[in-house]
Amino acid sequence: MQLFMKPAYLTHLSTAEAAIRATGERLTQPRVAVLACLLASERATSHLDVAGMLVDHHAVDRVTVYRVLEWLVNQGISHRIAGDDRVWRFMINPQQTSAKSAAHGHHAHFTCETCGQTFCLNKTIPKVDVKLPKGFRPFEIDLLVRGCCAACS
Numbered sequence: 662m663q664l665f666m667k668p669a670y671l672t673h674l675s676t677a678e679a680a681i682r683a684t685g686e687r688l689t690q691p692r693v694a695v696l697a698c699l700l701a702s703e704r705a706t707s708h709l710d711v712a713g714m715l716v717d718h719h720a721v722d723r724v725t726v727y728r729v730l731e732w733l734v735n736q737g738i739s740h741r742i743a744g745d746d747r748v749w750r751f752m753i754n755p756q757q758t759s760a761k762s763a764a765h766g767h768h769a770h771f772t773c774e775t776c777g778q779t780f781c782l783n784k785t786i787p788k789v790d791v792k793l794p795k796g797f798r799p800f801e802i803d804l805l806v807r808g809c810c811a812a813c814s
């Protein structure tokens with residue numbers, strides 16, 4: 662749907678550039694463009710969605726898009742969740758300023774069962790305590806709310 666209008670991510674390029682500079686890592690065109698796409702999206706975005714958004718103004722191949730998305734996760738700038746279709750979808754971290762800690766910031770997600778889109782719920786949720794069997798080590802707990810989004814209601 663983004664394809665028929667001027668892509669919104671173009672207005673986020675300078676913010677993306679600043680965020681990448683702040684990591685101290687190499688500043689590359691694909692990194693800036695991919696991050697700008699995430700900044701422009703309110704919902705979780707798959708790597709094919711990102712490649713689709715970039716197609717008119719930044720030629721970035723799909724493999725590079727995927728690598729950059731992984732890199733953004735490793736940098737603590739974005740996070741990802743797997744949808745029902747087992748496709749990873751990427752989102753910008755809610756408090757991007759405290760990059761490294763926000764990567765593990767505990768927030769819930771909302772998946773609309775009508776349109777299938779996933780959104781970050783920016784409110785932090787209290788730590789959920791789940792009793793695990795002896796010898797089990799938890800890495801993270803995901804809280805996913807299923808329902809119907811505002812656009813579909």
Ligand SMILES: [Zn+2]
Pocket residue numbers: 773774775776777778809810811812813
């Ligand atoms: Zn929906």
Ligand SMILES: [Zn+2]
Pocket residue numbers: 740752768769770780781782
């Ligand atoms: Zn999220």
